[in-house]
Amino acid sequence: xxxxxxxxxxxxxxxxxxxxETSKLTFAVGGAPSEIEYWAEIAREFTxxxxxxxxxxxxxxxxxxxxxxxVIPLRAKKSDPDVFLMDVVWVSQFAASGWLESLDPGxxxxxxxxxxxxxxxxxxxxxxxxxxxxxxxxxxCGILYYRSDLLQKYDIRPxxxxxxxVHSATLIQEKERLKNPQFYGFVWQGAQYEGLICSFLEFxxxxxxxxxxxxHNLVLPTPRNISALDxxxxxxxxxKISPPNTYTEMKEEEVRLSFENGxxxxxxxxxxxxxxxxRPESPIKKNVAVTLIPKASAGRHVAALGGWHVGISRxxxxxxxxxxxxxxxxxxxxxxxxxxxxxxxPGRSDLYDDTEIxxxxxxxxxxxxxxxxxxxxxxxxxxxxISEILQKYINAALSAKLSSSVALAKAQAEIEEIVKRYHE
Amino acid sequence: xxxxLKEAIxxxxxxxxxxxxxxxxxVLGTFWNSLWLDVPFVARKFVGLQSYFRLVSDEQFWxxxxxxxxxxxxxxxxxxxxxxxxxxxLNERIRMRGLLRGIALIPWAIPSxxxxxxxxxxxxxxxxxxxxxxxxxxxxxxxxxxxxxGSFAALVLADxxxxxxxVAIIILAGLQTVRGDVLEQAQVDGANMFQRFFKITMPxxxxxxxxxxxxxxxxxLRVFDLVYVLTGGGPGGATTSIxxxxxxxxxxxxxxxxxxxxxxxxxxxxVLAVLYIRIGKLRxx
Numbered sequence: 001x002x003x004x005x006x007x008x009x010x011x012x013x014x015x016x017x018x019x020x021e022t023s024k025l026t027f028a029v030g031g032a033p034s035e036i037e038y039w040a041e042i043a044r045e046f047t048x049x050x051x052x053x054x055x056x057x058x059x060x061x062x063x064x065x066x067x068x069x070x071v072i073p074l075r076a077k078k079s080d081p082d083v084f085l086m087d088v089v090w091v092s093q094f095a096a097s098g099w100l101e102s103l104d105p106g107x108x109x110x111x112x113x114x115x116x117x118x119x120x121x122x123x124x125x126x127x128x129x130x131x132x133x134x135x136x137x138x139x140x141c142g143i144l145y146y147r148s149d150l151l152q153k154y155d156i157r158p159x160x161x162x163x164x165x166v167h168s169a170t171l172i173q174e175k176e177r178l179k180n181p182q183f184y185g186f187v188w189q190g191a192q193y194e195g196l197i198c199s200f201l202e203f204x205x206x207x208x209x210x211x212x213x214x215x216h217n218l219v220l221p222t223p224r225n226i227s228a229l230d231x232x233x234x235x236x237x238x239x240k241i242s243p244p245n246t247y248t249e250m251k252e253e254e255v256r257l258s259f260e261n262g263x264x265x266x267x268x269x270x271x272x273x274x275x276x277x278x279r280p281e282s283p284i285k286k287n288v289a290v291t292l293i294p295k296a297s298a299g300r301h302v303a304a305l306g307g308w309h310v311g312i313s314r315x316x317x318x319x320x321x322x323x324x325x326x327x328x329x330x331x332x333x334x335x336x337x338x339x340x341x342x343x344x345x346p347g348r349s350d351l352y353d354d355t356e357i358x359x360x361x362x363x364x365x366x367x368x369x370x371x372x373x374x375x376x377x378x379x380x381x382x383x384x385x386i387s388e389i390l391q392k393y394i395n396a397a398l399s400a401k402l403s404s405s406v407a408l409a410k411a412q413a414e415i416e417e418i419v420k421r422y423h424e
Numbered sequence: 425x426x427x428x429l430k431e432a433i434x435x436x437x438x439x440x441x442x443x444x445x446x447x448x449x450x451v452l453g454t455f456w457n458s459l460w461l462d463v464p465f466v467a468r469k470f471v472g473l474q475s476y477f478r479l480v481s482d483e484q485f486w487x488x489x490x491x492x493x494x495x496x497x498x499x500x501x502x503x504x505x506x507x508x509x510x511x512x513x514l515n516e517r518i519r520m521r522g523l524l525r526g527i528a529l530i531p532w533a534i535p536s537x538x539x540x541x542x543x544x545x546x547x548x549x550x551x552x553x554x555x556x557x558x559x560x561x562x563x564x565x566x567x568x569x570x571x572x573x574g575s576f577a578a579l580v581l582a583d584x585x586x587x588x589x590x591v592a593i594i595i596l597a598g599l600q601t602v603r604g605d606v607l608e609q610a611q612v613d614g615a616n617m618f619q620r621f622f623k624i625t626m627p628x629x630x631x632x633x634x635x636x637x638x639x640x641x642x643x644x645l646r647v648f649d650l651v652y653v654l655t656g657g658g659p660g661g662a663t664t665s666i667x668x669x670x671x672x673x674x675x676x677x678x679x680x681x682x683x684x685x686x687x688x689x690x691x692x693x694x695v696l697a698v699l700y701i702r703i704g705k706l707r708x709x
Binding site for chain 2: 064067068071074075093096097098099182191192193243244245247248249258263381382384385388392393395396397398399401402422
């Protein structure tokens with residue numbers, strides 16, 4: 001096991017030490033092959049207009065592999081890649097490791113205009129020790145998909161509170177089961193993985209709960225968090241509007257397929273599912289609509305934040321050109337191209353009022369409101385460790401192995417150990 | 425230096441270099457790494473055995489150790505029993521023996537991640553084959569990965585399916601060294617089938633059984649791909665294996681602690697290997 005990891009690391013380090021001189025920019029980007037091809041085209045256009053050469057460092061689709069592909073050269077202080085995309089949850093770790101160049105000079109000279117981005121996102125993700133260290137290229141957040149035909153059939157309005165959701169899901173599920181025994185009211189991500197944290201964050205925050213309070217103290221076993229986790233459990237075990245495999249198998253794709261095959265009334269998912277739900281061969285293509293994630297009656301609408309942000313390496317040997325390229329990527333024109341050609345939700349907020357984009361992505365109004373109310377996962381360099389522990393205990397609570405209060409108290413104790421370790 | 429010695433060194437050198445660069449250096453490097461606080465966002469510092477103390481009070485690590493050892497024990501035991509039975513059958517002069525031997529090896533020839541994906545399609549709650557069969561015979565669907573025991577059993581079954589052929593083929597090789605005339609003589613003397621197996625065949629193939637046990641136990645202790653694909657360590661961390669646990673720390677960026685977990689897994693496998701080889705030698709002499 002250890003050799004399998006260490007050996008490639010050593011080999012890579014050896015290859016990294018053979019440093020080569022280059023005045024070209026290296027841009028690391030991953031994703032689906034078609035997306036990488038699209039980036040190659042954007043890079044070519046940039047080279048044509050600026051005469052700055054770009055080498056595209058093609059990364060895999062898998063998020064964890066993309067992260068490793070960046071961590072290894074950055075740990076070795078390698079000058080390449082100069083510019084790269086980061087998942088929203090890596091940004092603070094990369095910043096705290098001292099790998100990200102401050103973008104403040106660009107902001108000060110007004111080359112980068114922060115007012116064109118969602119302030120909630122820039123504050124929660126792109127700010128580290130009062131400096132701007134990255135900018136959003138692509139925003140992502142949780143939204144609620146629903147079957148417009150079924151709600152119409154039973155004369156029910158899209159839910160705005162969790163109570164309304166449970167109520168209508170129970171009712172419609174009972175009726176629809178007569179025709180389709182596989183039918184469930186509400187499907188969401190509950191398996192033991194990162195997506196579970198996003199679901200959990202939405203449930204607790206919409207109930208006015210939180211993981212850390214405003215003075216940065218860990219506050220997991222609070223009444224608000226416990227009742228939110230109880231609601232998640234009840235949906236599976238008591239109301240039975242969410243299937244039993246919610247906590248064992250339900251990740252994004254499982255949830256999407258269940259909804260798309262007509263087996264669910266409501267679905268919590270990311271905006272990517274829209275394109276798939278509405279493609280010509282989808283069984284529900286005409287009957288899907290989106291709204292904000294419901295809230296507790298005294299709570300507020302929230303959406304867990306995802307997405308990809310662009311940053312410049314502290315070790316880059318071409319910082320000036322790198323800044324040019326970064327500016328280009330977050331420019332109105334390129335962001336619009338990405339939105340229209342790839343269906344990406346722009347990182348810039350001003351594009352959400354663009355008429356062409358509104359035509360292309362009709363539900364962008366809902367997305368805009370979701371981003372304005374977005375809540376990021378804890379912005380801490382050791383967040384991944386916190387996430388691992390939370391995943392384990394929330395999943396244990398969902399499986400009914402632990403009560404909500406015990407699960408959160410245990411998670412609190414274990415996470416406190418970690419916080420202590422890094423703050424001593 | 426004599427010419428003979430020089431030649432010997434030249435011939436041995438490639439092997440020594442290979443072992444040193446691909447086994448010795450990584451193992452020592454991992455051990456060295458485990459003595460450091462090695463997290464990218466904190467200044468790297470030497471902490472000695474601190475990570476090992478942390479391990480002792482790490483509940484999840486003990487949970488992973490318990491799961492991994494139980495998994496290895498149960499699955500290897502079942503694989504040895506079934507492997508031996510299959511080997512005995514394939515050693516008989518039956519029709520289409522060559523074809524059967526080939527078919528028996530198929531699960532072992534399938535890459536384990538692909539095998540795990542196939543098992544995922546069997547166990548899936550909503551459209552898995554297992555639940556489809558249950559529904560056809562009028563039973564309710566089962567959420568196979570819903571309980572720790574269910575997940576454990578599902579993982580053991582998938583592992584047994586994949587590696588029993590490996591055990592069978594090794595034991596079959598051993599069986600072919602057992603001389604037929606000895607067994608025939610025993611039969612003439614009135615020994616029944618079980619007596620012949622336990623009194624003659626078993627002792628003769630004992631070294632081979634030890635080899636199969638050694639390979640299988642070490643392999644089972646390192647179980648990663650099956651768990652990674654099928655349960656991801658769930659529900660609630662109940663099926664996290666030691667290697668999956670260590671891997672998660674490498675992913676999180678805690679290279680020091682990840683190395684510590686790997687070192688413990690290495691020591692566990694090493695101790696078992698030495699133990700098996702000792703037992704094998706004692707019996708052989």
